[in-house]
Amino acid sequence: MKRSIVLLQLLGVWVLLGLAQSVYAQTNGKIVGKVTDKKTGEALIGVTVLIQNAGKGTVTDVEGRYTLNVPAGTYVLDFKYMGYQTKSISDVVIKTGNPVNLDVIMDEPSSKALQEVVIRGSFKQESINALLTFQKNTNTVAQVVSAESIKKSPDRNTGEVLKRVSGVSLQEGKYLVVRGLADRYNQATLNGALLASTEPDRKSFSFDIFPAAIVDNIIINKAATPEMPGEFAGGLVQVNTKDVPDKDFFQIAVGSGFNTQTISHDFYNYKGGKTDFLGLADGSRKMPSDFPSVAAINAGDKTQNAQAGQKLNDIWTYKSAPTPINKSLQLSGGFNNIGSHTKGLGAIFSLNYNNQSRFSEIIRRNYDASGAPQFDNNDKQYATNILFGGLANFTYRSGNNKFSWKNSYNINSTDQTTLREGRDILSDTEVRKIRSEELSFVSNRLFNSQLIGDHFLRGSGIKIKWNINYGLLNQDVPDLRRLKYTMNDDGRYYANIASNGGNSRNAGRFFSTLNENVIGGSLDGTKSFKLWGQQQQIKIGGLYQRKDRKFDARGISISKAENAPNDLVYLPPSEILNKENYGPDKFFLVDLTSNADSYKAYANLGAGYVQFDNQIGAKFRLVWGARVEAYQQHLESRNLVPSNNEAVDVLPSINLTYLQSEKVNIRLTASQTVSRPEFREISPFTFYDYERDGVVAGNPKLTRTKITNADLRYEIYPRAGEVFTVGLFYKFFDKPIESTYETGQGSPSFNYQNAKSATSYGAELEIRKKLDFIQSKILQQFTVFTNLAVIKSNVAYPKDFLGQIDRPMQGQSPYLINAGLQYDNTASGTSATALFNVIGRRISQVGNDNVPPIWENPRPLLDFQLSQQLFKNAGLKLSVTDILNKRAIYYWDQDNSKKYSSGKDLTINQFSYGTNVSIQFNYMF
Secondary structure (H helix, E strand, O other), X not given: XXXXXXXXXXXXXXXXXXXXXXXXXXXXXXXXXXXXXXXXXXXXXXXXXXXXXXOEEEEOOOOOEEXXXXXXXXXXXXXXXXXXXXXXXXXXXXXXXXXXXXXXXXXXXXXXXXXXXEEEEEHHHHHHHHHHHHHHOOOOOEEXXXXXXXXXXXXXXXXXXXXXXXXXXXXXXXEEEEOOXXXXXXXXXXXXXXXOOOOOOOOOOOHHHOEHHHEEEEEEEOOOOOOOOOOOOOEEXXXXXXXOOOOXXXXXXXXXEEEHHHHOOOEEXXXXXXXXXXXXXXXXXXXXXXXXXXXXXXXXXXXXXXXXXXXXXXXXXXXXXXXXXXXXXXXXXXXXXXXXXXXXXXXXXXXXXXXXXXXXEEEEXXXXXXXXXEEEEEEEEEEEEEEEEEEEEEXXXXXXXEXXXXXXXXXXXXXXXXXXXXXXXXXXXXXXXXXXXXXXXXXXXXXEEEEEEEEEEOOOOEEEEEEEEXXXXXXXXXXXXXXXXXXXXXXXXXXXXXEOOOOOOOEEEEEEEEEEEEEEEEEEEEEEEXXXXXXXXXXXXXXXXXXXXXXXXXXXXXXXXXXXXXXXXXXXXXXXXXXXXXXXXXXXXXXXXXXXXXXXXXXXXXXXXXXXXXXXXXXXXXXXXXXXXXXXXXXXXXXXXXXXEXXXXXXXXXXXXXXXXXXXXXXXXXXXXXXXXXXXHHOOXXXXXXXXXXXXEOOOOOOOEEEEEEEEEEEEOOOOOOEEEEEXXXXXXXXXXXXXXXXXXXXXXXXXXXXXXXXEEEEEEEEEEEOOOOOOOOHHHEEEEEEEEEEEEEEEOOOOXXXXXXXXXXXXXXXXXXXXXXXXXXXOOEEEEEEEEEEOXXXXXXXXXXXXXXXXXXXXXXXXXXXXXXXOOEEEXXXXXXXXXXXXXXXXXXXXXXXXXXXXXXXXXXXXOOOEEEEEEEEEO
């Protein structure tokens, strides 16, 4: 909470500083941009930028950027740099108060005789050339989303931006899927620093926490180079936030909306805390400070343990709530340099709040090895999700040096009430109706701070970049409550509270806290030089990251005395566990906490690399080298054997690009990468998952996965904003980690295992094409884009691995289809986008010799966004997501038809989510 207050104070500082510059901004315009090398895309430092006949100019900084403050008018700009052809750009029109972005591409002369030749062009053509070069000059197989593209889109956050990227899809609106590979095989960085998972129990990053307005660019790498972190196989998403905005600004966006399924049903919740609306627990659910220890309860008598039960709150019931309306608020702003461009301070801020409620209807079933049902449950789940966060970035520039301090703090919480009605099927003749509930609140808080330096040593021509970063992840699960009732022979429901024992899944409470600290740093040095008449580059760098995690859980069950009144267990949830019902002859507590319920863990990652970027003749570019990563992971629980993972991996990579023409690339890449288990996956901690009605446990014997990757890709960039690519890829996984399950004793158990190996190979087709070649005024404003991927994967097993059937990898889809149609009318300020996505059926959980795998049925998604500029500084956006509202189905493929057949296959889970409708108003001050 304190960090949130600090961010608000920083916003206030920004307002004061921005007002100081407002008078100046009203009388002048501005030209901003970046100058890069045509062949490599590298920033050119120290380029002289002059305004013809004005005697005014500047030089590009350590990032190749420049800024010129000039009165309104039309200008000609000259760009001069030793060893490059001078470029003169005409028709640069400057208007008062509005910065004009002019990115420039400079080329080396083909011979010494041409060094004095001036290349002339117009503002419009140079802008198009810069965007096209930015797309095609990546040093590996990648997709680049530029700041200009983000600015023109109606997207609110990074997750929405990524939905437009070919070959990429999102689960639950935020978890990344690249090439059909689930989130475990993807990695994310923020401004070059590795991001810790935003989900403590899942190797994933939630991309909806960063507002689109503060993102400078996003690069989705599908193949590795030595300078990249080595832990990914699907994609590496590099999110780079803005340092300094083009102009001072302040923007507010206010939104509201609803879920069609939520507003058509009653909504239930329980009495929570006063700060739940912020995603923070206020302490009312917290275990009291004088609550007895595990040892004290285990040694205590019924009287003492009944007194302990009275110390806990007695909220076990739920109530009908007003129909929830989704709400969102986003504030973002920033100021440009205070001082000159070569020496000044700039900053950017944002504050983001999103409150969404969802009602879901869920079918949950389980079967034994013969296919006989074990339970059949129908859940009604009422959830409120809060996303609340802020960002504050400061940048100071001084000549060839730049220092940045970038900070973000995000809260992600879920307050959930789950009501269950169903049947426990004990045998063909014994079926019992049940009712149960779970009341839960989970709050995740993620803080990230980075100090970044960029320096250019002009004497040696060496560019140095360093990054020191700190991350903190906290998770609180305070007082998760479960209570189950079973119908007896006379039709009355009684609470499943056992005598002199306990089962927390029937009547229990759960408390847990998780704290993870991440400290890291990196240092990179780059030297460019000429060899054989061509530009060459060597880059050397290293990285270190330390993770420390502490996890503590407490599981408590409620038991009853043998001589307890018979009618006690027939009381409803609103009365049964009131304080007066605890006593030595009524209810008391049993502590089920074990040594495995707490653990401490750490991980050390050290990496070093050398990378060569060679121009070979006029047509070939070779980026090659190797990365070495030394990783050590240690986890220990009280009185249990520790788990250790240690490995030193040499990760070579090679990326060869053949420039067939100005607009055509042919790429061939090969690399080795890894995927490592998360702490939760190797911990002995066992947790009852109410939603799946089963037990989840880690596997201390898990080892890391090593992946061999290869790509062949043909790329055509006809013009800015258009692309056509076709490619083949191959991946070999040594010891892939998979999520497995088995069934028994009435409920499933979930675990993790290493398969022996797996292969995945396929083909991709990507098209993005403007329709302005059609002789129609309306169609000329449309852009169509699609990505199709067809993938084949297969798993091999060790001798003792269960479930040895011919099957694909867990989480790997056989096909992926992304398609979209975008309309953009700059004259009217109208833009609209329709997005379609579907992935082929995939294995959700790997089975064994006794039970088949659980398949996830394809679920097509259709989203629509309409954005309208109302007047100069205001806009309105309508979003409709999951229009088709198809059910999510998980099943056993009983007839082996490779598709879901209702009535033939056995449904394990079935979800109905509803369609989300939202409207947002934004205003730029």
